Amino acid sequence: MMSDKKYLFNGKDISINVYVQIRTVVNVIMERTQKTFMEAVEIFYDSETYKQLQHTENGFWAESPDYIADEFFRERMNDRCRNKEGNNMEKILYHGSSMIVSEPEIRKARYTKDFSWGFYCTERRKQAETWSIRHSEIGYLNIYEFRERSDLKIKHFSTTDSEWLDFIAKCRNGGIHEYDIVEGPMADDTIYNYVEDYLDDKITKDDFLQLAKFKHPTHQISFHTIKALSCLEFIKAEEVHDEDE
Known part of the structure; x- marks a missing residue:
């Protein structure tokens, strides 16, 4: 899951913090969904929650893994509701x-x-x-x-x-x-x-x-x-x- 991308916050390199956070969130997704590691990575990387995590200036990366995972599952639930009803x-x-x-x-x-x-x-x-x-x-x-x-x-x-x-x-x-x-x-x-x-x-x-x-x-x-x-x-x-x- 590590990459060459560098994450900065207020001029400080926080790449390790973000990588650890991403891995921990993936673990939470695996635990709640019983998906494999690669399946959890795939659905998380495809989410708006993951994209929000990339914008370190908003401070989202510093939230707890459970908080970020809740955001991910809330996004997924809302997507399912929209697909089911055509609205939210x-x-x-x-x-x-x-x-x-x-x-x-x-x-x-x-x-x-x-x-x-x-x-x-x-x-x-x-x-x-x-x-x-x-x-x-x-x-x-x-x-x-x-x-x-x-x-x-x-x-x-x-x-x-x-x-x-x-x-x-x-x-x-x-x-x-x-x-x-x-x-x-x-x-x-x-x-x-x-x-x-x-x-x-x-x-x-x-x-x-x-x-x-x-x-x-x-x-x-x-x-x-x-x-x-x-x-x-x-x-x-x-x-x-x-x-x-």
Whole structure:
């Protein structure tokens, strides 16, 4: 898998780091798909995720192998949905919980979340697995098929930009919105701290946008109405164990 290509980041040669990352991601693909090494290499090299990994200035190469592999599998799933329907109206979503959630519901909690009260899922399997064991040694990865309806009011955020930040600030301060579904980035621990600093007036909006520029947030999609929840079909739940325990 080694080649003569040199990868640079801020003027520093990071070729070994990138090659090791690529090999580790291929190993993850092999483990999840039971494909041979060469088969895994072939499908990964043919992906947009691999192409994104080549552009080292975006910092994507520094993410964890599981994060990059999740991006790859999310890309593959979306491609299959487009091929099946001729559009991008169907996808697989995950919800991590301490229990099996065969019938999702909207619960009003003590604290509001990024997109207000709702039922939250993600396209990233690994992310949902982590959610499921936050407070216990055993959790459940709930898997759903999501089929979008044309009569839904949906808000999409593609990045952690100014509009995304304003929306989160409004929701976390108790504000509500008119959307059935909201989809967009979910702040990791680092970006979450930046958001908190912004809400506490410790940094300006421009400071936040600059700090978050090279971070790669995870994904969340939230369902806020009964009509939105009707688009989710429960497939199954898989038990998840905390391997650190």
